[in-house]
Amino acid sequence: MGTVPRFGENGLVARITKEFRTQNPSTVKGIGNDSSVINNIDRLTLVSTDMLLEGIHFDLTYFPLKHLGYKCVIRAISDIYAMNGNPNQLLVGIGASSRFQAEAIEEIYVGIKLGCEKYGVDLVGGDITGSLTGLAITVTAVGSVENESLVTREGARVNDLICVTGDLGGAYIGLQILEREKKIFEKNSGIQPDLSGSDYVLRRQLKPEIPLDILGKLKDKDILPTAMIDLTNGLATDLMQLCGASGVGCKIFPDRIPIDSETSRFAEDFHIEPLIPALNGGDDFEMLFTVPVTMHEKLSGIKGVSIIGHITEKEEGLRIVGDDGTNVELDAPGW
């Protein structure tokens, strides 16, 4: 440890972040002290951190820096919404190799600023450091929630309905299209990328959003989920996490898993069964949650919520039950 800053990183942070305005009364001190100071007196504090590394989590060949900054904000605050909280503060650390000029860092921060403004989040920490290779970004989100509104992964109970917001698999298909065009471009740089008709899935990958409208409607109708997790690793993995934390099993019905028509169409182009990206794709930033079965009627009036199954006893395992009588165990890569 011990490093001489390149292009005066502290100065660069100060210059970039002076455009940021704080919006939350809970933000007491932002950038410019050893730590940020947050006043969550009366409320629980939520803290989540993510590390994003070039070549692992993103590919700058097709991922614009501004979008990357925006998506980092979404990624961080999604974890706070998944606890049924509200994000209020964000801390960002960037490690960048000499390949990146100050303008590139500023471009990332343009996206961060857009995300902060859209979701009412204050940037309270910023750090820029050198890196030997590529770009590394760390985002820490801080939020708050009233004690009685906290939702964890641990509260799902037998017979609870399993719900997801929005539709799934789009971000993965968007990524496949970008990867395909990258390969074509690498072979022949004269060919322009063919992204026609893929607006929706590309947006799902490059500019995801939090399903705020649906979360708002749940609150309006006094529906407090018994458990919740954000869908960032794919439905299969995230459902396994939720069931594992709650000590329960589940039964889900594949025909109830919401998949957009554009996702299905491109999946078929790629000779992929559309259910696969929905189950294993990740990066959808939708919410997976459970509610007591008594909420069924209340839920049915909310557009954008799909009931995809229900919670079972732990011993029954995690099952996918098809219309045709198939009944297979849920499996996820990396587990």
Place this chain on the structure above:
Amino acid sequence: MGTVPRFGENGLVARITKEFRTQNPSTVKGIGNDSSVINNIDRLTLVSTDMLLEGIHFDLTYFPLKHLGYKCVIRAISDIYAMNGNPNQLLVGIGASSRFQAEAIEEIYVGIKLGCEKYGVDLVGGDITGSLTGLAITVTAVGSVENESLVTREGARVNDLICVTGDLGGAYIGLQILEREKKIFEKNSGIQPDLSGSDYVLRRQLKPEIPLDILGKLKDKDILPTAMIDLTNGLATDLMQLCGASGVGCKIFPDRIPIDSETSRFAEDFHIEPLIPALNGGDDFEMLFTVPVTMHEKLSGIKGVSIIGHITEKEEGLRIVGDDGTNVELDAPGW
């Protein structure tokens, strides 16, 4: 974004972190949810995050992984102590290339555990991800402080005494010794490293500690600093930060800057004026703080605190005034 975990990272985190016990009543939920949940009712919440990248912030040729884990804890919590708060929670994210086996990650966590136990901090977030090259570590510390005890960088006033804890420059000299032995080893791997007589400076680099005893004595004597910052970038840079944030100038006296005899001796071996590592070395994890001049007597009884100068009007600038009448402007690399 979107990555298939290597060696089931979630499982590895779960396995490693099950050895960790939480100790703070403010820790409501630790690892295993989308975000950690902290109860800082009645107190302000402090959050600080640091990113440490291999080859920039540490060199694994001579930095043992266990020590690296420990130092990451120190680095993170030092920022919380610098606000006069107490650290309570820690979140760690690790990105590791295929060069690192699970055992290496576990070794880092052994050091993290030691640090957490020593300083009473709960690990509440852990994440392991792949990396294309090398090792990247993100540490986020969360702490709390009573409203009236908060100390920022912004409160230094004209005539305040400028104080530092411990002694300075040792960590830098320790690093120079390690770098020297690395170069010798690279030329001839048959030669064993010569680290004799350098216990103190090596410990300053490889296993730094927070000056808890001194911070405790300040509290015992009801000495609330007007401003404080931790010494991680070197006295010159950190003093410039503090004075800049407070809108003041300063005058410091080089002969009052505390330097350990081992630091001085090795500095001379390296043909470095001992004052240089003290001013610019960094990584000392001592505290730089200011107190009203009326505290002079109270302070003088505290071992390990050196009064190195005083705060002046902003217009007077930042000056180093020697015994011999020299009067030069304070300068810091990277500014």
